[in-house]
Amino acid sequence: MPEFIIGVVLGTLVSRGWKRRLSLWWTGPLAVIAVVGDAFVPEALGRYAVTLVPFVLLVLSLAVAGLRSATGLFRSPVLVTLGVWSYCFYLLHGLALWISDAVAARLGLSSVVSVAMAHFLTLVAAWALHTFVEQPCERQLRPARPRVQAGVLRSRPGQR
Numbered sequence: 001m002p003e004f005i006i007g008v009v010l011g012t013l014v015s016r017g018w019k020r021r022l023s024l025w026w027t028g029p030l031a032v033i034a035v036v037g038d039a040f041v042p043e044a045l046g047r048y049a050v051t052l053v054p055f056v057l058l059v060l061s062l063a064v065a066g067l068r069s070a071t072g073l074f075r076s077p078v079l080v081t082l083g084v085w086s087y088c089f090y091l092l093h094g095l096a097l098w099i100s101d102a103v104a105a106r107l108g109l110s111s112v113v114s115v116a117m118a119h120f121l122t123l124v125a126a127w128a129l130h131t132f133v134e135q136p137c138e139r140q141l142r143p144a145r146p147r148v149q150a151g152v153l154r155s156r157p158g159q160r
Contacts, residue, residue, distance in 0.1 A: 088125070093118070
């Protein structure tokens with residue numbers, strides 16, 4: 001929940017015009033240092049005390065950099081598609097890790113193979129969940145918007 005709230009606050013800041021540029025040249029390495037430093041502090045401190053601020057700065061710098069550029073790595077079609085699927089990925093990754101860990105243990109496979117299997121399973125399942133559940137539900141829940149053609153407002157077929 002704290003990460004969600006922080007994400008909402010960051011999104012609100014950026015959508016309301018936060019333009020201050022934070023260099024990826026220092027926010028990226030700072031986040032890497034925080035991840036490494038996390039290994040050397042007690043678990044209760046590591047999750048937030050060491051990594052929170054560096055990751056907030058990294059996310060903010062990536063968001064502002066993405067808005068300033070019409071092209072770039074984060075606007076590539078593959079990454080945009082993965083971003084669209086990301087919520088489904090988030091929902092499914094724990095289950096996929098659990099299943100692949102059990103399968104890997106039964107087959108005597110390494111943990112690296114287990115994690116790779118989990119990521120592949122999650123990606124395929126996220127695509128399926130997005131395509132066959134999320135998109136159809138979204139079409140049903142969103143109100144139909146009228147279309148504009150040649151300066152004339154027309155409703156969608158079947159609407160009056």
